[in-house]
Amino acid sequence: xxxxxxxIIPSPVGPLTLRGTATAINVLSFKEGIVPEQGPLxxxxxxxxxxxxxYFAGSLRIFTFPMEQTGTVFQxxxxxxxxxxxxxxxxxxxxxxxxxxxxxxxxxxxxTNGKNNLAIVVPCHRVIGSDGSLTGYGGGLWRKKxxxxxxxxxxxxxxxxx
Numbered sequence: 001x002x003x004x005x006x007x008i009i010p011s012p013v014g015p016l017t018l019r020g021t022a023t024a025i026n027v028l029s030f031k032e033g034i035v036p037e038q039g040p041l042x043x044x045x046x047x048x049x050x051x052x053x054x055y056f057a058g059s060l061r062i063f064t065f066p067m068e069q070t071g072t073v074f075q076x077x078x079x080x081x082x083x084x085x086x087x088x089x090x091x092x093x094x095x096x097x098x099x100x101x102x103x104x105x106x107x108x109x110x111x112t113n114g115k116n117n118l119a120i121v122v123p124c125h126r127v128i129g130s131d132g133s134l135t136g137y138g139g140g141l142w143r144k145k146x147x148x149x150x151x152x153x154x155x156x157x158x159x160x161x162x
Contacts, residue, residue, distance in 0.1 A: 007045050008032060012056055012150075013143045016119075018048055024068040027117045028052075030139040055120070058154030061087040063121040071115065074105075078112040085126040088155035090148065092130045114138055120147065 002021040009016050019027035022042040047065045054060035069079065081099050085091055091099075097109045113124040119139055125147045129135040137144035 005038065005041055005045065007041055007049075009049050009052065011052065013139070013146055016052065018045060020044060020048075020067075024066040025118070025121075026067070026069055028067075028119050028121055029117065030119060030143065052120070056150070058150070067118055067121060069117045069122075071112075074100075074108065075112045075115060078109055079116060079118075079122050082113070082116070082122050082124055082127070085123055088148075088151040090126050090128045093127055094130055096127055110136060123147075 002023075005020060005022075007018045009018065014030055015032040017027065017029050017031055018025055019029075020042075022044065025044060025048050028048075044065060051060055051063050051065055055063070071079065077100050078096065081096055084099075093106050093109050093113075094103065097103050097105045100109070102108075109127075113127055114136060116122050116124045116138075119125075125137060125139075125144045134141050134144050134148075
């Protein structure tokens with residue numbers, strides 16, 4: 001069995017909990033918790049932290065650190081489509097359902113968004129209601145709003161790391 005590591009980092013949207021193995025980050029959440037004392041963290045945690053810091057500084061749009069979350073084939077398909085939503089853009093749940101060739105699955109798409117364990121890096125915050133409203137975000141709507149505004153503010157920034 002692989003050893004699981006946990007680390008909490010500060011961010012402009014509150015503490016972020018990172019959880020993973022030596023080979024992949026499996027959870028990035030807004031849930032703060034108590035981290036048991038542990039030895040040094042694998043390098044992947046340093047890379048993840050550096051990329052998140054660059055994202056919050058407005059200089060990174062695409063995350064490259066190894067990440068992995070388990071789920072059904074349907075969930076994996078939805079999460080993969082989330083990563084295809086361009087930085088500083090939004091789509092509706094219906095559009096997302098159409099992108100997976102299943103326009104009748106709007107509710108299932110919404111439920112799958114809610115089960116995304118990799119907040120920010122698998123950008124479920126970029127999915128909005130058909131009327132343009134900010135709906136359903138596990139980290140709270142204020143965080144969804146903040147993330148979208150942050151991306152819009154840095155949409156045309158210079159010195160971007162891709």
